[in-house]
Amino acid sequence: MNHKQDNKAQLPTLRILGTRGVPAAHGGFETFAEHLALFLVQRGWRVIVYCQQEGSGPVFEDRWEGVERVHIPVAGDGPKSTIVFDWKATLHAATHRDLCLTLGYNTAVFCALLRLKGVPNVINMDGIEWSRAKWGPVAKTWFWMNDWAGCWLGNHLVADHPEIKVHLSSRVRADKITTIAYGADRVSDVPADAVRALGLEPGRYLTLIARAEPENSILEVVQGFSRHPRGMQLAVLGNYNEASNAYHRAVKAAASAEVRFLGAIYDKPVVQALRFHSAAYVHGHQVGGTNPSLVEALGAGNAVIAHDNRFNRWVAGPDARYFDGADGFSQVLDELVAQPQALQAMGAASRERWASAFTWDYILGQYEDLLKRWLPGP
Structure with a gap:
């Protein structure tokens, strides 16, 4: 040897x-x-x-x-x-x-x-x-x-x-x-150019990143968001094939003009910019353990609005807001739009949760x- x-x-x-x-x-x-x-x-x-x-x-x-x-x-x-x-x-x-x-x-x-x-x-x-x-x-x-x-x-x-x-x-x-x-990495000081290039205004949109499947609550989120005009946009990332998938068709049909379907984006700097400049991150996953996308949202200091289940509650912590169903999401969003300072406090709490458990x-x-x-x- x-x-x-x-x-x-x-x-x-x-x-x-x-x-x-x-x-x-x-x-x-x-x-x-x-x-x-x-x-x-x-x-x-x-x-x-x-x-x-x-x-x-x-x-x-x-x-x-x-x-x-x-x-x-x-x-x-x-x-x-x-x-x-x-x-x-x-x-x-x-x-x-x-x-x-x-x-x-x-x-x-x-x-x-x-x-x-x-x-x-x-x-x-x-x-x-x-x-x-x-x-x-x-x-x-x-x-x-x-x-x-x-x-x-x-x-x-x-x-x-x-x-x-x-x-x-x-x-x-x-x-x-x-x-x-x-x-997850800490995300901070990310330029907003990529966000604006997608037609979004920093701080005036929500981000949802998930596979387009029923267990990720996308239909409920889109329905709840589209109940009435919000004065902001919902940016949805992921592939949607209306021609061959009934669930995808239902999601698209439920969307108001303020919902933006951006397709699948794999460019990491662009995704980081979308997270960092979001008013809040929406996480509809109903099953699974510690979801990487949710942890990455905490690292970006996002206010988190998550589906109410035992998996998400442990990861995001008590300062996130939780929903169940379209009506529940609409109600949470109504409350947060009326209290913009709450989003800032939620974002700070997300960063603290990341620093304590997910570096x-x-x-x-x-x-x-x-x-x-x-x-x-x-």
């Missing part, structure tokens, strides 16, 4: 599975994986991230910002392709003795291989995916089975929300679960402490 290989062997090592890879380009888990990988590399870890590559050919490796990447080509870009990728990534990880962190339980049954090989594996169990209304019976059954499989097969579990730990504790003992939430340094430090406990011995 040469000196370079020997140095690698001495470093604490982590393999990250369950995402499409780094740098982040898709969703919350990819963003988290990027932050964690860079954080640990800076703290002397060796980090290997498995990356899904569309196409064919052999597995290949490279480095990005000090992070080792294992690229696994698979045909296609849909759910079946992701399942194939997860299986191949697990096969590859099982040939090593390194600690694994699996993000999500969607293919947790594959973790049986890691267990059989004696490879330590910590699983972030994400939200209660099988309960989401958007899935049909086959998908619900698959997710439900893998939810159980993750609980049994992981050496240790991470819940991103206290209520997720309650759910998992019905399946495994509580000391097998550690609650660690999700982080990346705090979240990633908790992960490092947990992962150290599961590093395999020599």
Whole structure:
């Protein structure tokens, strides 16, 4: 073994599975994986991230910002392709003795291989995916089975929300679960040019960022907002296909002239500007744990108007405003428009909530402490 290989062997090592890879380009888990990988590399870890590559050919490796990447080509870009990728990534990880962190339980049954090989594996169990209304019976059954499989097969579990730990504790003992939430950057002093370019006036609009699905309360928010003229706009981000989706048609049909559908925006600086200059952020998610978009709104100092459920209340805290249904949203908005100073106080409270529980340094430090406990011995 040469000196370079020997140095690698001495470093604490982590393999990250369950995402499409780094740098982040898709969703919350990819963003988290990027932050964690860079954080640990800076703290002397060796980090290997498995990356899904569309196409064919052999597995290949490279480095990005000090992070080792294992690229696994698979045909296609849909759910079946992701399942194939997860299986191949697990096969590859099982040939090593390194600690694994699996993000999500969607293919947790594959973790049986890691267990059989004696490879330590910590699983972030994400939200209660099988309960989401958007899935049909086959998908619900698959997710439900893998939810159980993750609980049994992981050496240790991470819940991103206290209520997720309650759910998992019905399946495994509580000391097998550690609650660690999700982080976000502080957003401040963002130029308003991108906001104005979209036809919005800083401080005179609400922002809603969510997939256009019933469980995200978009129809109720649009209906409630459109009850009567507001003197401000509602900026809705996301893809809407009226031709093929009845729910999308219903949302569009319910919208007043003050509702702006901006489409899907993936440019991070633009999204940050939209958040920062919003009068308030609307979060209609009804299920799930700690939602990354809600945490990012806290980091931007947004006043938060959220659907009233146990997940959102823990994240956003007591100073946010909560609604249930179109009438409830309209009433909350009526009250806040009449009291603009309340929005400023809510925004300050959001920033305080972020600083107390959701900074990346705090979240990633908790992960490092947990992962150290599961590093395999020599």
